[in-house]
Amino acid sequence: MQNIVDFIKQTFKTNDFIPLHEPRFIGNEKKYLNDCIDSTFVSSVGKYVDTFEEEFAKTVGSKYAIATVNGTAAIHISLLLAGVKRDDEVITQPLTFIATCNAISYIGAKPIFVDVDLDTMGLSPDFLQSFLETNCEIVNSTCRNKTSGKTIKACVPMHTFGHPCRIVEIKNICDKWNITLVEDAAESLGSYYKNKHTGTFGKLGAFSFNGNKIITSGGGGVIVTDDEALARKAKHITTTAKIPHPYEYVHDEIGYNYRLPNINAALLVAQLEQLDKFLEDKRDLTKQYEDFFYNLDITFIKEPENSKSNYWLQAVMLQDKKQRDEFLDFTNKNGVMTRPIWRLMNELEMFKDCQSAELKNAKYLEERVVNIPSSARV
Numbered sequence: 001m002q003n004i005v006d007f008i009k010q011t012f013k014t015n016d017f018i019p020l021h022e023p024r025f026i027g028n029e030k031k032y033l034n035d036c037i038d039s040t041f042v043s044s045v046g047k048y049v050d051t052f053e054e055e056f057a058k059t060v061g062s063k064y065a066i067a068t069v070n071g072t073a074a075i076h077i078s079l080l081l082a083g084v085k086r087d088d089e090v091i092t093q094p095l096t097f098i099a100t101c102n103a104i105s106y107i108g109a110k111p112i113f114v115d116v117d118l119d120t121m122g123l124s125p126d127f128l129q130s131f132l133e134t135n136c137e138i139v140n141s142t143c144r145n146k147t148s149g150k151t152i153k154a155c156v157p158m159h160t161f162g163h164p165c166r167i168v169e170i171k172n173i174c175d176k177w178n179i180t181l182v183e184d185a186a187e188s189l190g191s192y193y194k195n196k197h198t199g200t201f202g203k204l205g206a207f208s209f210n211g212n213k214i215i216t217s218g219g220g221g222v223i224v225t226d227d228e229a230l231a232r233k234a235k236h237i238t239t240t241a242k243i244p245h246p247y248e249y250v251h252d253e254i255g256y257n258y259r260l261p262n263i264n265a266a267l268l269v270a271q272l273e274q275l276d277k278f279l280e281d282k283r284d285l286t287k288q289y290e291d292f293f294y295n296l297d298i299t300f301i302k303e304p305e306n307s308k309s310n311y312w313l314q315a316v317m318l319q320d321k322k323q324r325d326e327f328l329d330f331t332n333k334n335g336v337m338t339r340p341i342w343r344l345m346n347e348l349e350m351f352k353d354c355q356s357a358e359l360k361n362a363k364y365l366e367e368r369v370v371n372i373p374s375s376a377r378v
């Protein structure tokens, strides 16, 4: 394993500690931040929020984009707008970051876990279909779970590490079962499935700009949709549901303070300008990893077929849990940060009683997949 550590240090041209993912600020960040400070508009209103929303919608090819304070808030609001209510159920994958399940829980709804595909590490359309056929029926145009008697209102697949899942196939199944599709595209800015940007297949899609994501605003998120009414509603309830008025404060429903401050948006506009460059650099790194791991007994994980991945986090698959643990131990002790994929959501205390289908693939991946340093390098 020394050869792997050596290769990574050589690739990142350093003997210092190598983190998993570092942000890079080499564009107009300081200029826009200064402009923001000089204008005194650092908070909830300002031109950078509007500019960002316009530019982001263009980038992913959606009609509307609504900035939010973080990605979790973007998922939370997307689910609310998808019509998820307390005691409803939402199908998702067990292999995801906790935010997906937290957002479902904020509404008082419950996740149901369905297995992933081995190649995409995202929700499997085949397992989704068999889960629905075995457990559900359509009653009064809603999908009813025969086991719990509850309504399955939405489905939230996630594009793991930027690798697109089979989102078209998933959408077709959701349509047939009257389940609203919401995409957790937090990790997949710059990723396409069949030439269409991830996050734009569902009724709503959510992205994150946390410090470790492909572009960052420190903290931030965005909701995308093609539905004008939903877009308007999203803007309204993420900004305290205030009725526009020059000086009076009147609010017409319970809203959320989920707006993205202008100062974060300024950073984000500068970052978005550099997205293509970041994507290119990630591809360069991918090529180097791919060549290096080619002859080893560790498999480098490549983008699935029919898709273009942003390769946000690079990942390898070890032979088994034992080799994985040795790999994690050796690399982290030697200044190269690596991290196992998430613990399955259904194994966590909060979600262990939620309904789960058989989760063979997720379990297989959980024991073997490890992220390796992935920063777009200067």
Ligand SMILES: *Cc1c(COP(=O)(O)O)cnc(C)c1O
Residues within 6 Å of the ligand: 070, 071, 072, 073, 096, 097, 099, 100, 158, 184, 186, 187, 207, 208, 209, 210, 220, 221
């Ligand atoms: C990063 C991330 C989010 C959102 O995270 P925030 O920190 O709230 O921006 C949601 N889902 C997944 C899968 C993520 O990786």
